[in-house]
Amino acid sequence: MDGSRLRRIILVDDLRSFVDGRNAEVARSSAAAVTLLHRHRDERLDELRLSPVHSRHHVMSSRALQPPPEVAP
Secondary structure, three states: OOOOOOOOEEEEOOOOOOOOOOOOEEEOOHHHHHHHHHHOOOOOOOEEEEOOOOOOOOOOOHHHHOOOOOOOO
């Protein structure tokens, strides 16, 4: 990776941020995540971090643990 470019990281989490203070764009809701991902649709992301639990009222299921699908360019 070229060291002159900042890493493009998106975090989708309703409560948390990175504890190490790394720079990331954060979406706190599903609607905000869709808007943020749409804004970056023509760009390559270095990381996409998804909350294992979308909200405090979410019930964990095996479906919630599936990796995101690969998207064709």
